[in-house]
Amino acid sequence: MSETNRIWRxxxxxxxxxxxxxxxxxxxxxxxxxxxxxxxxLNYLSLDPTNRIWMSDMDQYMPPVAIDDPMRGVVCGTxxxxxxxxxxxxxxxxxxxxxxxxxxxxxxxxxxxxxxxxVPVIDAFGTLAVIGPAAYFGLLDITDPQADETVxxxxxxxxxxxxxxxxxxxxxxxxxxxxxxxxxxxxxxKELGFDVAINYKTENMPEAxxxxxxxxxxxxxxxxxxxxxxxxxxxxxxxGRISTCGLISQYNAxxxxxxxxxxxxxxxxxxxxxxxxxxxxxxxxxxxxAAVSKWxxxxxxxxxxxxxxxxxxxxxxxxxxxxxxxxxKLMIRVKDV
Amino acid sequence: MSETNRIWRxxxxxxxxxxxxxxxxxxxxxxxxxxxxxxxxLNYLSLDPTNRIWMSDMDQYMPPVAIDDPMRGVVCGTxxxxxxxxxxxxxxxxxxxxxxxxxxxxxxxxxxxxxxxxVPVIDAFGTLAVIGPAAYFGLLDITDPQADETVxxxxxxxxxxxxxxxxxxxxxxxxxxxxxxxxxxxxxxKELGFDVAINYKTENMPEAxxxxxxxxxxxxxxxxxxxxxxxxxxxxxxxGRISTCGLISQYNAxxxxxxxxxxxxxxxxxxxxxxxxxxxxxxxxxxxxAAVSKWxxxxxxxxxxxxxxxxxxxxxxxxxxxxxxxxxKLMIRVKDV
Numbered sequence: 001m002s003e004t005n006r007i008w009r010x011x012x013x014x015x016x017x018x019x020x021x022x023x024x025x026x027x028x029x030x031x032x033x034x035x036x037x038x039x040x041x042l043n044y045l046s047l048d049p050t051n052r053i054w055m056s057d058m059d060q061y062m063p064p065v066a067i068d069d070p071m072r073g074v075v076c077g078t079x080x081x082x083x084x085x086x087x088x089x090x091x092x093x094x095x096x097x098x099x100x101x102x103x104x105x106x107x108x109x110x111x112x113x114x115x116x117x118x119v120p121v122i123d124a125f126g127t128l129a130v131i132g133p134a135a136y137f138g139l140l141d142i143t144d145p146q147a148d149e150t151v152x153x154x155x156x157x158x159x160x161x162x163x164x165x166x167x168x169x170x171x172x173x174x175x176x177x178x179x180x181x182x183x184x185x186x187x188x189x190k191e192l193g194f195d196v197a198i199n200y201k202t203e204n205m206p207e208a209x210x211x212x213x214x215x216x217x218x219x220x221x222x223x224x225x226x227x228x229x230x231x232x233x234x235x236x237x238x239x240g241r242i243s244t245c246g247l248i249s250q251y252n253a254x255x256x257x258x259x260x261x262x263x264x265x266x267x268x269x270x271x272x273x274x275x276x277x278x279x280x281x282x283x284x285x286x287x288x289x290a291a292v293s294k295w296x297x298x299x300x301x302x303x304x305x306x307x308x309x310x311x312x313x314x315x316x317x318x319x320x321x322x323x324x325x326x327x328x329k330l331m332i333r334v335k336d337v
Numbered sequence: 338m339s340e341t342n343r344i345w346r347x348x349x350x351x352x353x354x355x356x357x358x359x360x361x362x363x364x365x366x367x368x369x370x371x372x373x374x375x376x377x378x379l380n381y382l383s384l385d386p387t388n389r390i391w392m393s394d395m396d397q398y399m400p401p402v403a404i405d406d407p408m409r410g411v412v413c414g415t416x417x418x419x420x421x422x423x424x425x426x427x428x429x430x431x432x433x434x435x436x437x438x439x440x441x442x443x444x445x446x447x448x449x450x451x452x453x454x455x456v457p458v459i460d461a462f463g464t465l466a467v468i469g470p471a472a473y474f475g476l477l478d479i480t481d482p483q484a485d486e487t488v489x490x491x492x493x494x495x496x497x498x499x500x501x502x503x504x505x506x507x508x509x510x511x512x513x514x515x516x517x518x519x520x521x522x523x524x525x526x527k528e529l530g531f532d533v534a535i536n537y538k539t540e541n542m543p544e545a546x547x548x549x550x551x552x553x554x555x556x557x558x559x560x561x562x563x564x565x566x567x568x569x570x571x572x573x574x575x576x577g578r579i580s581t582c583g584l585i586s587q588y589n590a591x592x593x594x595x596x597x598x599x600x601x602x603x604x605x606x607x608x609x610x611x612x613x614x615x616x617x618x619x620x621x622x623x624x625x626x627a628a629v630s631k632w633x634x635x636x637x638x639x640x641x642x643x644x645x646x647x648x649x650x651x652x653x654x655x656x657x658x659x660x661x662x663x664x665x666k667l668m669i670r671v672k673d674v
Binding site: 058059060061225230234244245246247250256257258259260261262263264265266267268269270271272273274275276277280 | 395396397398562567571581582583584587593594595596597598599600601602603604605606607608609610611612613614617
């Protein structure tokens with residue numbers, strides 16, 4: 001165990017793209033757990049689109065990170081000191097923590113990763129801890145897709161989107177994925193079995209969407225908001241469902257964001273639009289984890305991870321989410337386990 | 338029975354406000370019912386915000402009225418000739434018809450008004466045929482309001498909104514109504530029992546809404562869209578529900594309408610936004626009619642109607658809906674029954 005601790009602290013709220021002065025990496029002392037807490041060492045730090053929300057003071061689903069506080073993140077680590085019956089030394093925990101080598105956990109923030117069988121910790125954390133349940137509940141609970149329905153997914157080569165599309169295929173749907181590079185489009189059609197992919201950066205979205213969805217859209221799984229949401233709204237079928245998982249297109253916006261111009265389709269086509277945050281489903285995680293890990297074992301769900309080594313690279317790496325540079329689940333690896 | 342028939346025909350699509358050259362009133366011959374149809378004489382013509390949608394070629398939930406076709410409307414009439422076992426001469430029917438003294442009905446378009454007990458036909462048609470079921474299902478089915486929750490209703494002195502607020506009071510909710518004149522605000526609080534009224538034309542909406550809803554908004558029943566929707570989105574509570582019944586603020590828009598700026602609240606607060614058209618619930622009308630007529634008989638639901646005599650006044654009168662001039666359910670009376 002090292003003598004010093006590295007912690008990323010939020011120094012200012014980002015305006016537009018995340019800049020280098022938004023966070024600073026500090027060397028500090030390692031904290032001591034109080035009664036009921038543990039100290040754990042970071043193994044993996046998940047980088048997620050929602051990080052940009054937490055940095056900002058926009059309306060959000062948790063309090064934003066306060067200026068000068070440690071940056072919040074989804075973490076996986078190994079318990080090295082425990083003052084709680086919930087943890088033993090050597091336990092692997094995951095949950096909400098901070099961007100730091102050493103940090104305090106309590107049952108309100110981190111839990112045992114649990115029985116992951118022969119799955120490597122990095123895969124269990126990367127896919128099963130958050131992303132898999134988000135795809136599972138966000139698609140199945142909110143939109144209840146039926147066989148032969150058309151499901152459109154944005155950020156389709158992203159961590160959540162790629163799993164959403166594969167679950168929709170398992171359910172017998174026609175699946176159209178929207179992504180931002182030809183490489184991503186090929187990956188989701190050739191490797192993951194999506195029926196059609198649309199490159200929103202090179203194709204005319206409204207036309208491509210119309211061609212890809214000759215029978216209209218029954219379900220749209222929204223990771224991005226903005227123009228892509230608007231284009232999808234235009235083609236929604238009667239009683240269509242939209243699951244709102246993310247609105248990444250607007251997180252870095254400087255000007256006020258205007259809403260979808262085709263909002264009136266909610267009325268005309270009697271749509272249901274529903275937002276969710278994966279934390280709401282925490283009590284039902286075992287159901288999702290069991291299903292997704294079974295599908296992974298059967299080869300019906302494939303994942304890819306974009307792993308960058310070194311906590312010192314976290315700030316530079318998180319930016320990739322907003323440029324679409326990452327390929328699959330983006331993570332920082334501090335120390336394999 | 339007169340020898341000639343008066344029919345309003347759509348001559349052009351309105352641009353902005355409805356102008357006098359959008360419809361023309363023609364004298365034509367009275368049609369003959371074919372096998373399976375009836376001929377009925379118009380008693381009452383309901384004027385509804387959706388009329389403006391049908392005149393336009395915007396995306397909508399039914400085909401728009403074709404240029405030179407008779408204007409579509411919700412009608413109540415008396416059968417004067419029947420070639421269908423579904424109707425006898427003298428039956429009172431209601432449903433979707435046209436703006437004309439005499440017209441053809443079939444079981445796909447009009448049905449018997451049914452057993453209305455001692456309720457006058459004009460009240461049964463005005464309140465129970467469409468408006469009551471819209472308020473009933475749009476509030477209860479879509480938002481499932483619970484006692485002590487805060488329910489906000491826009492166009493709260495309108496035909497649907499005034500009933501929505503009263504049903505919410507029956508369910509034990511705190512009810513805030515938004516209307517456009519002090520007279521309307523007084524009517525909904527003093528006569529109908531709403532807890533608070535906001536005059537959106539004279540008050541600062543965001544501030545007034547914040548004051549009126551100190552515990553946030555659990556349910557918003559949206560009749561208007563636009564800035565009022567945006568202001569409500571801003572104050573929605575976790576797991577709030579929005580029932581989209583109408584978007585009257587944008588029906589007369591000439592420029593492209595921008596969507597709600599606070600759309601991201603759907604994600605942050607995990608809202609459910611759902612649109613409906615009352616025709617979707619036609620199979621369940623008896624449930625709503627039974628409930629609403631019982632509440633009316635008990636004095637728990639009060640209604641007011643804004644009745645204008647003469648089919649020739651239909652065009653001038655329908656404009657009142659978009660200026661907010663009407664007080665309660667707007668109807669044209671051609672011939673009492």
